[in-house]
Amino acid sequence: MxxxxxxxxxxxxxxxxxxxxxxxxxxxxxxxxxxxxxxxxxxxxxxxxxxxxxxxxxxxxxxxxxxxxxxxxxxxxxxxxxxxxxxxxxxxxxxxxxxxxxxxxxxxxxxxxxxxxxxxxxxxxxxxxxxxxxxxxxxxxxxxxxxxxxKGRQVLASWSSVIEYCRAAMAFEEREQFRVLFLDKKNALIADEVQQTGTVDHTPVYPREVVKRALELSATALILVHNHPSGDPTPSRADIEMTKLIIDTARPLGITVHDHIIIGRNGHASLKGLKLI
Structure with a gap:
C-alpha cells in the first residue's frame, strides 16, 4: 500500500x-x-x-x-x-x-x-x-x-632510503617477491628488478639467472631483497642457504653481494647485520 x-x-x-x-x-x-x-x-x-x-x-x-x-x-x-x-x-x-x-x-x-x-x-x-x-x-x-x-646515488651511503624504498615496494605484497638491486662499481643503483614472484611462503630463486642478469647490466655488486607476507622478517634456513649460493656463484665473476634484506610488515632483517653471511 x-x-x-x-x-x-x-x-x-x-x-x-x-x-x-x-x-x-x-x-x-x-x-x-x-x-x-x-x-x-x-x-x-x-x-x-x-x-x-x-x-x-x-x-x-x-x-x-x-x-x-x-x-x-x-x-x-x-x-x-x-x-x-x-x-x-x-x-x-x-x-x-x-x-x-x-x-x-x-x-x-x-x-x-x-x-x-x-x-x-x-x-x-x-x-x-x-x-x-x-x-x-x-x-x-x-x-x-x-x-x-x-637512482645514481651511492646506495650504501643512503641505507635508510634503501630500506624505505624496499618497504614501500614489497612490505604489503600478498605473495613473496625476490628482487635484486644492481649496483655499479661506485655502488650507485643501475636497476631494480623483480626476478621472481612466488606463493605466500616461497619464491623460487635461480642463482645463475641472477648472476647472468648482473653481467648483462655490467653490475659489480648486488643487494638481494625479498619479502615475507606473514609479516615476520626473520630469515629462514632456506633464505640463508640460497644467499650463500648466490654469493659463491657471483664471487668468481667479480660480483659482490653486499646484503640480503628481508622485508616484512613488522620490520626488516639484514642477513649481513645478523652476521649470517
Whole structure:
C-alpha cells in the first residue's frame, strides 16, 4: 500500500531511507555517486516528521583542514586527516572522515593503506573501484619518487632510503617477491628488478639467472631483497642457504653481494647485520 504524499513536497524534496530502488551495492553508491546539494526539508520515513539538514555541512571542515595543511604542512595533521584530505579529491560530495578512519582501522597505517591490494580496499565501506585505483596511483607515485632518490646515488651511503624504498615496494605484497638491486662499481643503483614472484611462503630463486642478469647490466655488486607476507622478517634456513649460493656463484665473476634484506610488515632483517653471511 502506497502512503499518501504530503502536500507541497515533490520527488526532488523527498529522501527516503531504505527505498526499494536503492542500489544493491551500497559501497558503489557511497563512494562513486555524486550527491546533489540538499536544501530545506528531508523526510526520513513515511510517517516521520520532516527535519532540517544543513547544506553540505562538511564543507567548512574541509576548508579548515586545507588551511591547516597550507599553513603547517603535513606535520600539522594527523594521519587520518592527511588521508581525509586526499579523499576530498576522490569523493567530493561525502563526509570522508569516517572513511579515512575506517581505512586506518582496517590496515593500521598510511603506508599499509596505500600498500593494500585493491580488492581489500574496496571491502571498506565508502571505497569503490575508482577510489581504490586512485589510492594505488598515489602509492605508485610515492614509490617512483623513492626510486628516483636512489637512482645514481651511492646506495650504501643512503641505507635508510634503501630500506624505505624496499618497504614501500614489497612490505604489503600478498605473495613473496625476490628482487635484486644492481649496483655499479661506485655502488650507485643501475636497476631494480623483480626476478621472481612466488606463493605466500616461497619464491623460487635461480642463482645463475641472477648472476647472468648482473653481467648483462655490467653490475659489480648486488643487494638481494625479498619479502615475507606473514609479516615476520626473520630469515629462514632456506633464505640463508640460497644467499650463500648466490654469493659463491657471483664471487668468481667479480660480483659482490653486499646484503640480503628481508622485508616484512613488522620490520626488516639484514642477513649481513645478523652476521649470517
Amino acid at each position: 502506497t502512503s499518501p504524499r504530503r502536500p507541497g513536497l515533490n520527488e526532488k524534496d523527498l529522501s527516503v531511507e531504505g527505498a526499494d530502488d536503492a542500489p544493491a551495492d551500497e559501497r558503489a553508491w557511497f563512494a562513486e555517486t555524486p550527491q546533489p546539494r540538499t536544501k530545506g526539508r528531508v523526510i526520513t520515513g513515511d510517517d516521520a516528521p520532516a527535519r532540517e539538514i544543513p547544506e553540505e555541512h562538511y564543507h567548512g571542515h574541509r576548508d579548515r583542514l586545507r588551511l591547516r595543511f597550507r599553513e603547517g604542512g603535513e606535520r600539522a595533521l594527523a594521519d587520518y586527516e592527511l588521508l581525509e584530505l586526499l579523499l576530498f579529491r576522490l569523493i567530493p560530495r561525502r563526509d570522508t572522515k569516517p572513511i579515512a578512519k575506517a581505512l586506518l582501522t582496517r590496515f593500521g597505517s598510511l603506508s599499509e593503506v596505500l600498500g593494500a591490494p585493491t580488492h581489500l580496499l574496496t571491502e571498506v565501506k565508502g571505497v569503490g573501484d575508482s577510489v581504490a585505483a586512485d589510492l594505488k596511483l598515489v602509492a605508485a607515485i610515492a614509490h617512483r619518487m623513492l626510486k628516483s632518490d636512489l
